Amino acid sequence: xxxxxxxxRMDLTIWPVAALVIFLGIFILIAxxxxxxxxxxxxxxxxLPLQDDTGPIGEPGRN
Amino acid sequence: xSEAHAVANQPSGADGxxxxxxxxxxxxxxxxxxxxxATIIWAFVGMLVGLIVAVQMAxxxxxxxxxxxxxxxxxxxFLTNVEFLTFGRLRPLHTNAVIFAFAGNAVFAAIYYSTxxxxxxxxxxxTLSKLHFWGWQAIIVSAALTLPLGITQGKEYxxxxxxxxxxxxxxxxxxxxxxFFGTLARRRERHLYVALWFYIASIVTVTIxxxxxxxxxxxxxxxxxxxxxxxxxxxMQWWYGHNAVAFFLTTPFLGMMxxxxxxxxxxxxxxxxxxxIHFWSLVFIYIWAGxxxxxxxxxxxxxxxxxxxxxxMLWMPSWGGMINGLLTLRGAWHxxxxxxxxxxxxxxxxxxxxxxxxxPMLSIKSVNALSHYTDWTIAHVHAGALGWNGFMAFGMLYxxxxxxxxxxxxxxxxxxxxxxxxxxxxxxxxxxIYAAGLTQGLMWRAFDESGLxxxxxxxxxxxxxxxxxxxxxxxxxxxxxxxVLCMVNMFMTWRARPATYTETVHEAPRLAPTxxxxxxxxxxxxxxxxxxxxxxxxxxxxxxxxxxxKPLKFTLLVILSVSIASLFEIIxxxxxxxxxxxxxxxxxxxxxxxxxxxxxxxEGCYNCHxxxxxxxxxxxxxxxxxxxxxxxxxxxxxxxxSKRTGPDLQREGGKQSDNWHVLHFNDxxxxxxxxxxxxxxxxxxxxIDFDGLTPRVRVMSMxxxxxxxxxxxxxxxxxxxxxxxxxxxxxxxxxxxxxxxxKKVVALIAYMQRLGTDISKPAPAAAPAGGVAKAAEKH
Numbered sequence: 001x002x003x004x005x006x007x008x009r010m011d012l013t014i015w016p017v018a019a020l021v022i023f024l025g026i027f028i029l030i031a032x033x034x035x036x037x038x039x040x041x042x043x044x045x046x047x048l049p050l051q052d053d054t055g056p057i058g059e060p061g062r063n
Numbered sequence: 064x065s066e067a068h069a070v071a072n073q074p075s076g077a078d079g080x081x082x083x084x085x086x087x088x089x090x091x092x093x094x095x096x097x098x099x100x101a102t103i104i105w106a107f108v109g110m111l112v113g114l115i116v117a118v119q120m121a122x123x124x125x126x127x128x129x130x131x132x133x134x135x136x137x138x139x140x141f142l143t144n145v146e147f148l149t150f151g152r153l154r155p156l157h158t159n160a161v162i163f164a165f166a167g168n169a170v171f172a173a174i175y176y177s178t179x180x181x182x183x184x185x186x187x188x189x190t191l192s193k194l195h196f197w198g199w200q201a202i203i204v205s206a207a208l209t210l211p212l213g214i215t216q217g218k219e220y221x222x223x224x225x226x227x228x229x230x231x232x233x234x235x236x237x238x239x240x241x242x243f244f245g246t247l248a249r250r251r252e253r254h255l256y257v258a259l260w261f262y263i264a265s266i267v268t269v270t271i272x273x274x275x276x277x278x279x280x281x282x283x284x285x286x287x288x289x290x291x292x293x294x295x296x297x298x299m300q301w302w303y304g305h306n307a308v309a310f311f312l313t314t315p316f317l318g319m320m321x322x323x324x325x326x327x328x329x330x331x332x333x334x335x336x337x338x339x340i341h342f343w344s345l346v347f348i349y350i351w352a353g354x355x356x357x358x359x360x361x362x363x364x365x366x367x368x369x370x371x372x373x374x375x376m377l378w379m380p381s382w383g384g385m386i387n388g389l390l391t392l393r394g395a396w397h398x399x400x401x402x403x404x405x406x407x408x409x410x411x412x413x414x415x416x417x418x419x420x421x422x423p424m425l426s427i428k429s430v431n432a433l434s435h436y437t438d439w440t441i442a443h444v445h446a447g448a449l450g451w452n453g454f455m456a457f458g459m460l461y462x463x464x465x466x467x468x469x470x471x472x473x474x475x476x477x478x479x480x481x482x483x484x485x486x487x488x489x490x491x492x493x494x495x496i497y498a499a500g501l502t503q504g505l506m507w508r509a510f511d512e513s514g515l516x517x518x519x520x521x522x523x524x525x526x527x528x529x530x531x532x533x534x535x536x537x538x539x540x541x542x543x544x545x546x547v548l549c550m551v552n553m554f555m556t557w558r559a560r561p562a563t564y565t566e567t568v569h570e571a572p573r574l575a576p577t578x579x580x581x582x583x584x585x586x587x588x589x590x591x592x593x594x595x596x597x598x599x600x601x602x603x604x605x606x607x608x609x610x611x612x613k614p615l616k617f618t619l620l621v622i623l624s625v626s627i628a629s630l631f632e633i634i635x636x637x638x639x640x641x642x643x644x645x646x647x648x649x650x651x652x653x654x655x656x657x658x659x660x661x662x663x664x665x666e667g668c669y670n671c672h673x674x675x676x677x678x679x680x681x682x683x684x685x686x687x688x689x690x691x692x693x694x695x696x697x698x699x700x701x702x703x704x705s706k707r708t709g710p711d712l713q714r715e716g717g718k719q720s721d722n723w724h725v726l727h728f729n730d731x732x733x734x735x736x737x738x739x740x741x742x743x744x745x746x747x748x749x750x751i752d753f754d755g756l757t758p759r760v761r762v763m764s765m766x767x768x769x770x771x772x773x774x775x776x777x778x779x780x781x782x783x784x785x786x787x788x789x790x791x792x793x794x795x796x797x798x799x800x801x802x803x804x805x806k807k808v809v810a811l812i813a814y815m816q817r818l819g820t821d822i823s824k825p826a827p828a829a830a831p832a833g834g835v836a837k838a839a840e841k842h
Binding site: 020023033037043044049 | 177180181183252254256257258321322325326329330331332335336339340343344347348351365366369372373376380602607608611627628631632635
């Protein structure tokens with residue numbers, strides 16, 4: 001008996017549905033938790049790109 | 064490699080945990096300059112080829128246009144009959160050049176620039192950076208040489224043959240990923256900014272996609288066969304194809320957006336929380352969406368429904384990301400009017416929103432039934448590619464140019480002109496092509512009052528689109544003209560660079576080696592059991608904040624997430640037998656048919672012809688019985704296609720005479736004066752490589768195709784020659800050309816005449832003892 005025969009006889013149709021629920025559920029949990037995070041907790045992270053030194057940039061170019 | 068030097072004072076670490084040494088370091092902007100230059104050069108090349116293929120689609124009827132007795136476009140006839148320049152060979156060159164060369168180099172420029180700054184460290188290894196750059200350019204050049212030569216796997220966006228695929232893996236993982244993760248390991252900023260998360264997801268997921276979609280067995284230096292066949296190959300291909308869009312054209316560009324937009328606007332991203340949700344939505348949800356490319360095909364319906372549902376779920380987070388981008392400009396909209404960089408970014412993000420609205424909409428089965436195989440998909444893709452990817456890249460280049468070349472941008476006015484010409488170009492491209500897609504879809508399904516197809520001749524549904532195709536040429540020309548302006552601006556800015564670049568030395572405290580996480584927040588529960596209190600702490604989600612500082616754990620979790628999601632879809636498709644019911648009458652291709660199929664793949668016929676009749680009345684009426692999963696079990700690789708510029712070929716076998724095919728391949732206008740198909744006269748002069756069939760048949764046999772005695776020395780060529788002679792004799796009997804016994808056209812005809820015919824044959828009483836050898840003798 002081949003693997004595909006064994007798998008075919010197992011009723012796996014619920015697997016994709018279960019996976020959908022699990023993945024969606026975890027995502028919703030993370031999303032809910034993220035939205036509940038206090039804004040100041042992430043304030044320093046949000047400004048990280050603005051903290052680096054971009055070096056000399058000169059004046060605005062010619063028009 | 065340039066390493067930092069500890070300086071005298073010993074302040075506290077970046078996170079304030081333990082006193083750490085202060086380091087001095089410089090950034091490697093030379094590598095960013097290289098990638099930025101490559102970006103604009105390949106943009107020009109890729110889009111020029113795009114313009115050429117756009118012309119090719121409308122050109123054949125225009126070759127005979129006459130103005131005052133002169134045919135002004137006749138000189139372009141080489142675009143319709145030169146072997147190396149046919150649409151089927153150039154279209155993959157266009158897509159590969161734009162995706163992997165233009166967008167790829169833009170992504171690398173963004174990553175190399177921003178990662179160093181977000182991590183406050185130089186790249187891990189300058190040598191790896193250079194190997195990455197030159198290795199990637201060598202891969203692009205290899206693609207540009209092999210694709211016009213017809214060296215291809217025949218899988219969309221994964222056309223490159225196995226030696227180049229191996230090089231991609233080495234460059235991507237061995238040079239790029241090692242360099243990137245090494246940089247993360249040496250960072251001097253504890254927290255990983257969200258852009259880095261997007262880069263991490265891109266790097267690991269593209270690796271997984273590339274490796275598993277390209278599992279093949281070589282049958283020569285430039286030929287291989289996919290390990291998957293038919294339904295499974297289609298599934299893997301679109302799992303790859305869709306996620307290539309997700310993790311090559313979306314996540315790294317979102318990383319670009321989350322870094323360069325705040326820089327250009329000089330304000331932090333509107334909502335960092337929303338960016339976190341945006342990231343996880345792509346990791347958890349996007350990875351599932353691939354099967355929506357295969358609605359109503361022979362793919363099991365549960366898989367395509369799953370793809371549709373996950374696609375629909377992407378609507379909200381994608382729009383959340385778009386809104387997050389646009390609202391980052393709150394209070395700074397006055398800058399948009401004056402700054403070409405912000406103009407590019409705003410339009411790019413707007414196109415991101417449009418594309419991510421349209422994508423889920425097109426994944427709805429009933430919408431997809433109309434849109435699939437039409438130009439609607441092409442318009443959708445180009446709204447994303449030209450609007451989102453193109454404008455993000457150009458915006459970034461204009462922002463980077465003065466910083467990289469340490470001088471002013473040569474002309475802001477020219478950049479502004481590029482913006483407007485590009486925007487008009489996009490609109491002139493996509494609006495007519497949306498119209499073309501709708502027109503085409505509606506014409507295919509139109510019936511007259513007597514219940515017959517209103518447009519039974521497929522070519523009618525193509526010629527109706529030609530005015531729109533010419534408008535696309537105009538739009539594409541404008542967009543390309545914008546790219547030329549950008550090239551000029553970049554070149555002139557580079558020319559004004561200082562004699563020696565200033566290398567700014569930066570200082571940052573080294574990360575303390577003894578870092579400990581902040582303590583978990585205290586529970587507010589007091590009358591509960593310990594379990595309840597622990598749960599309350601867990602629900603507060605502080606663990607996520609901890610992950611955000613641990614790149615290794617974060618990367619492993621991303622890999623785990625995309626792998627589990629993929630396996631949940633892939634395993635049932637592969638191992639449940641009922642997903643691909645076998646059909647007893649379906650037999651392997653004969654060696655000559657296999658040779659013909661390889662020619663079909665090499666010529667890129669799948670770029671215009673599908674081999675998949677959907678169970679839709681208008682399709683079965685036009686093409687015949689709908690396609691069954693069991694019909695493709697010997698198709699390594701599958702050739703279902705994704706666009707019909709020509710008709711479906713799944714039931715082509717027996718519809719036309721052999722000689723009709725000869726005339727058609729030699730010059731399609733001989734049998735259909737309105738055809739836009741290229742001519743393939745070289746097929747009538749080039750010889751079949753009979754001796755090369757043995758290794759090909761043997762590889763197929765290794766893949767499980769029952770070739771029986773055909774794998775023996777000399778047997779496959781012998782069988783192929785016999786079948787070729789029979790077809791050549793038939794062509795002569797039909798009044799056709801003599802001397803085609805060993806010509807490629809005969810092999811291709813053998814394949815065409817076989818297509819879709821097995822299903823109507825009686826099932827063999829028992830498998831022939833000699834496998835395909837017996838079957839070929841009977842043919």
